Amino acid sequence: MTQPRRRPARFSRPRTPHPPKPKGGPGRPPVDDPARQAALDTLREVRARDAYANLLLPQILRERRITGRDAALATELAYGACRCIGLLDQVLDACIDRPLAKVEPALLDVLRLGCYQLLRTRIPPHAAVASTVDLVRAGHGSRSSGFVNAVLRKVSERSEEEWLDSLAPDPEKDRIGNLAMREAHPRWVARVFADSLGTTGDELETALAADNERPAVHLVARPGEITAEELAAMTGGEVAPYSPYGVRLAAGAGDPAGLDPVRERLASVQDEGSQLCAVALTRPKLEGEDSRWLDLCAGPGGKSALLGALLAIQGGRLDAVEKAPHRARLVEQSTQGLPITVHVGDSRSPAALGLESGTFDRVLVDAPCTGLGSLRRRPESRWRRQPSDVGELTKLQRELLLTAVDLVRPGGVVGYVVCSPHLSETIGIVADVVRRTGVTALDTREAFPDMPSLGDGPYVQLWPHRHGTDAMFCALLRK
Numbered sequence: 001m002t003q004p005r006r007r008p009a010r011f012s013r014p015r016t017p018h019p020p021k022p023k024g025g026p027g028r029p030p031v032d033d034p035a036r037q038a039a040l041d042t043l044r045e046v047r048a049r050d051a052y053a054n055l056l057l058p059q060i061l062r063e064r065r066i067t068g069r070d071a072a073l074a075t076e077l078a079y080g081a082c083r084c085i086g087l088l089d090q091v092l093d094a095c096i097d098r099p100l101a102k103v104e105p106a107l108l109d110v111l112r113l114g115c116y117q118l119l120r121t122r123i124p125p126h127a128a129v130a131s132t133v134d135l136v137r138a139g140h141g142s143r144s145s146g147f148v149n150a151v152l153r154k155v156s157e158r159s160e161e162e163w164l165d166s167l168a169p170d171p172e173k174d175r176i177g178n179l180a181m182r183e184a185h186p187r188w189v190a191r192v193f194a195d196s197l198g199t200t201g202d203e204l205e206t207a208l209a210a211d212n213e214r215p216a217v218h219l220v221a222r223p224g225e226i227t228a229e230e231l232a233a234m235t236g237g238e239v240a241p242y243s244p245y246g247v248r249l250a251a252g253a254g255d256p257a258g259l260d261p262v263r264e265r266l267a268s269v270q271d272e273g274s275q276l277c278a279v280a281l282t283r284p285k286l287e288g289e290d291s292r293w294l295d296l297c298a299g300p301g302g303k304s305a306l307l308g309a310l311l312a313i314q315g316g317r318l319d320a321v322e323k324a325p326h327r328a329r330l331v332e333q334s335t336q337g338l339p340i341t342v343h344v345g346d347s348r349s350p351a352a353l354g355l356e357s358g359t360f361d362r363v364l365v366d367a368p369c370t371g372l373g374s375l376r377r378r379p380e381s382r383w384r385r386q387p388s389d390v391g392e393l394t395k396l397q398r399e400l401l402l403t404a405v406d407l408v409r410p411g412g413v414v415g416y417v418v419c420s421p422h423l424s425e426t427i428g429i430v431a432d433v434v435r436r437t438g439v440t441a442l443d444t445r446e447a448f449p450d451m452p453s454l455g456d457g458p459y460v461q462l463w464p465h466r467h468g469t470d471a472m473f474c475a476l477l478r479k
C-alpha cells in the first residue's frame with residue numbers, strides 16, 4: 001500500500017477552550033481502563049490547557065490511586081505519546097482524508113493515544129485498537145468510535161519503520177529532517193543539536209535518541225549536612241560520577257519527594273548538570289575577598305541553595321534575585337536557614353534592589369532559556385517551543401549577563417549558565433558580552449575536573465548522551 005506524502009501536521013492547538021470531557025470526569029475514570037484514561041486525560045490537558053505532562057500525570061495517578069502496573073502503563077503511554085506528538089500527527093495525517101486541524105481535538109487525543117500504542121509499544125494491535133475504541137465509545141458515542149476504529153486500522157497496516165520509510169525525508173537529501181522524524185523531534189530542534197555538536201552523523205542520532213529515554217532522578221546532598229555517600233546509602237541510589245554532592249536514583253524509582261532526606265531538607269532534587277554548573281562558579285581562585293556572591297536568576301532556588309550551603313561553610317552571604325514573586329517564595333522556602341537574602345525584582349535594574357556595581361566576588365546568571373537541554377524531562381516541550389522564542393530570550397540573556405559583569409568586582413568571576421545547546425543562547429551571547437566589556441573568558445573545562453568529552457573549550461556544553469546530565473551550558477568569565 002502506498003500513501004501520498006502529505007504536508008507535515010503541526011502540534012495541534014485547541015479549537016475550543018473547553019473541549020468535552022470524557023464521561024465520568026477527571027475524578028471518576030471508567031473503572032475498566034484507568035491507565036489509558038489517565039493517559040488520555042493527560043494528553044487532553046496538555047493540548048487544551050498547556051499543562052505539563054510531568055506535573056499533571058503524577059497528580060492524576062495520586063488522585064485516582066492508580067498504582068503498580070496501571071501507573072507504569074499510564075506513564076509510558078502519556079509521556080511516550082507526548083514526546084512523539086509530531087510523529088504521530090504525520091502518520092495520522094496520512095490516514096485521514098481531511099486535514100488534522102478539522103478533526104475534533106478530543107478525538108485527535110484519542111487517535112494519538114491509539115497510534116502511539118500501535119507504533120511504539122508491544123501491545124498487540126487488536127488490543128491497542130479495541131481498548132482505544134472503547135475509550136471513545138464511553139466518551140463520544142458510536143459514530144466517533146467507528147471513525148477512530150477505521151483510522152487506527154489504517155495505522156496498524158504498517159509498522160513504525162514502514163511509516164518512517166514512507167513519510168520521513170530522504171536521508172541523502174535531508175539527513176537532519178530524516179533523523180528528526182525518526183527520533184520524534186521538530187526539525188529545527190534537530191538542526192540546533194547538529195549545529196552545537198558540529199555533526200549530522202551518528203552522534204546527532206544518539207543525542208536525539210537520548211531525549212526519548214526516561215531520565216534518572218538526581219539528588220543533591222546539602223554540603224555541611226550530609227555527604228553524597230551517606231545520601232546514596234539512605235536512598236538506595238548511586239553516588240553520581242561527577243558532582244561531589246550528587247546521587248543518581250534509578251529511572252522510575254518513584255516520587256523522590258517522599259524520601260526521608262528530602263523531607264528533612266538534607267537533600268533535594270537537582271540534575272547533576274545543574275549541580276556542576278553551580279559548583280563551577282566557586283572553582284576559579286580569587287585574589288582577596290571571597291564572601292559576597294550573587295545569583296541573578298534564582299527561582300525556584302536549586303543553585304542558590306547549593307551556593308548558600310557552601311557559603312555557610314566558608315563564611316559569606318548570597319544575594320538571590322528573582323523576578324516572579326511566586327518563584328521568589330520558592331527560593332525562600334528552599335534556602336531557609338542559609339545565609340541568603342532574597343530580593344524580588346528585575347535583575348536588570350540592580351540599583352532599585354540596593355545592589356551596587358563592582359561589589360560582588362562571584363555572580364551567577366542562570367538565565368531563562370528555551371530549555372532545549374532538558375527535553376527528556378518535559379515530554380511535550382519539544383513541540384511547544386518555537387524558533388521565534390529564541391530572539392526575545394537572547395535579548396534578555398544578553399542584558400542579564402551585561403548586568404552581572406557590571407555588578408562583579410574587578411578580578412571577580414561571572415558564571416553564565418543556560419539549559420540549552422542553542423548556539424545563539426550559548427556562545428553567541430558570551431562572545432558578544434566578552435567583545436563589548438573586555439572580560440576574560442576562562443577555560444571553563446578546568447572547573448569541571450575529571451569530566452570526559454568536554455571538547456575544545458573554552459566553554460562547557462554538557463549532554464545527556466555524553467554525561468547523563470541535562471544539556472547545560474556554562475561559561476566562566478573574569479572581570
Ligand SMILES: C[S@@+](CC[C@H](N)C(=O)[O-])C[C@H]1O[C@@H](n2cnc3c(N)ncnc32)[C@H](O)[C@@H]1O
Binds near residue numbers: 297303321345367
Ligand atoms: C533558569 S531559571 C533559574 C533556575 C534557578 N537558578 C535554579 O537553579 O533553581 C530562570 C529564572 O530567572 C527568572 N527571571 C527571568 N527574568 C528575570 C529578570 N529580569 N530578573 C530576575 N529574574 C528573572 C525566571 O523567573 C526564572 O525563575
